[in-house]
Amino acid sequence: MTPTSLLICVVRDQDALRLADVLKERGIAFTKLASTGGFLREGNTTFLIGVDRDRRETVLAIIRECCARREEIVESTVPVNEPIGPFVPQKIKVLKGGGVLFEIPIEYYERF
Template structure:
């Protein structure tokens, strides 16, 4: 068995939870912060058979890959809303950092 530890952005967390559940993966989620990605992320612990790791990775990649998104920037403080048309800007969102750890044994009580 393997333990998959996947750190993803909060915004992709619900979608990944659903996709993993639909494929019968059992997951435990931790609320985490910091470093691997921008602030505010969720860490998934997924225990699975060796032969299921590739499927889980594909689901993570399909739901959490880093991608570009157009967002409307916040209007500057004190700006005149009538005269100012904010131009959408590209930002990188998503992304996943994934570690596969070996498991010696597994028990269910």
């Protein structure tokens, strides 16, 4: 089938491997690009995915599942007295995951 949309999906590097694995398992073709920029303000990966109408919702569900924002608890050492003092491990909540998705309609497509 001919793709009807191009999805440009910018995700955090930590989610890119899982997303790529699930897309491969489902037989969904994609191009993966290492990228940096202002959308996520840290290491990220850009996926280019051509989709037809029949698979669009499936692909969007995969992206949402693999790249959803979530809270994680990490251990951080912060000084008790600034600027110099003993370091005490503390557990803090941080947001991980998430991304940015653009959908562009395709007017013409040619494979060669």
